[in-house]
Amino acid sequence: MNIALSTLQQRIINGFQKSFPLCSAPFQQVAGELNCDESEVTETEVINAIEELNNHNILSRLGPVFDHKKAGASTLAAIAVPEEQLDEIASIVNQFEQVNHNYAREHHYNLWFVVTAKDLVALNKALTDIDKSTGFKVLVLPMEASYHIDLSFNINFSNSDENENKLKGVNKPQSVLVESKTKPLLVDTLVKSSEKLTLAQQLSLRTILEKGLPLVAMPYHQIANQMNIEYSQVIAQISLWQQEGLIKRFGLVVKHRQLGYIANAMVVWNIADKDVDAVAGRLSKRDEISLCYRRPRRLPEWPYNLFCMIHGKSRTEVELQIKTITQELALVSTEKDVLFSYKAYKQNGARYQTVDKNIANELQKESR
Secondary structure (H helix, E strand, O other), X not given: OOOEOOHHHHHHHHHOOOEOOOOOOHHHHHHHHHOEOOEOOOHHHHHHHHHHHHHOOOEEEEEEEEOHHHHOEEEEEEEOOOXXXXXXXXXXXXXXXXXXEEEEEOOOOOEEEEEEEOOHHHXXXXXXXXXXXXXXXXXEEOOOEEEEEOOOOOEOOOOOOHHHOXXXXXXXXXXXXXXXXXXXXXXXXXXXXXXXXXXXXXXXXXXXXXXXXXXXXXXXHHHHHHHOOOHHHHHHHHHHHHHHOOXXXXXXXXXXXXXXXXXXXXXXEOOOOOOHHHHHHHHHOOOOEEEEEEOOOEOOOEOOOEEEEEEEXXXXXXXXXXXXXXXXXXXXXXXXXXXXXXXXXXXXXXXXXXXXXXXXXXXXXXXX
């Protein structure tokens, strides 16, 4: 898309996708980190800039990205749909709240979506229901190993007039990137002055955070008031989840297509089992690769076990990157397929609903 963004919005996007402040007034801290000799940024301006990004559908949310293996159960899935029925079937799939991403891709299996749930039982039920509702057999491809995941995207920075600041995706951060000064908090220090959250309270906080932080001056205070706890408890729990690895990153979650990354290819390879870890390790070190993971083969219809994603500004650019990678990694003779996405039906944050069975038991106890 061709959307005009202000200089401030570009700096916020480039600086706060991986680390957003955990403090009483986080937007004020963002403003302070963005201040420079040429400009004085205020807290209100930061909030308004992010609200506008939301209005333009550039942000998915401002909040956590959870590790799906620790947060619940998740899988990639696909359906082979006659082209004339694709929109209809995609709309049926979109109705399931467990589906957070849904794309059309160039392949016999042309509808690809991600399903998340609180556990494997709930996940399998959702998949069965999708199978029945669509009338098509679902190809289920759960992640077996994750080698590299980095879905943060940077944009070109322009000093020209705001109306001239048209969004263009790039692979490399520019020199104007603002690196957040936010450091991991000392959880023990915070918790000393506040009670640790119960499992039921953790579940409630998870549910709130999955929807994103409220865009108010003191978002952690608002969440705390909603839960009838102290804001320091909210911050401490988020920080603890970061340290434990449940939260992989905490910040702006952008929609890459809106940032100019309109050419997106899923490259799948049929790698010998004994070699897959080594090949994946080499792929993961490439700057072009944003995702790399292993999934099961489903013979005979699906022979591929290694997946990687490449996001670019144009199809030509991505095709050249794939060619270069294939040659430089000596994979020319390896069976592969390239699935370009051509339509996004859904792109939301994952909803897991519960953390684990222990929380469910705790909820039952607290309700007695």
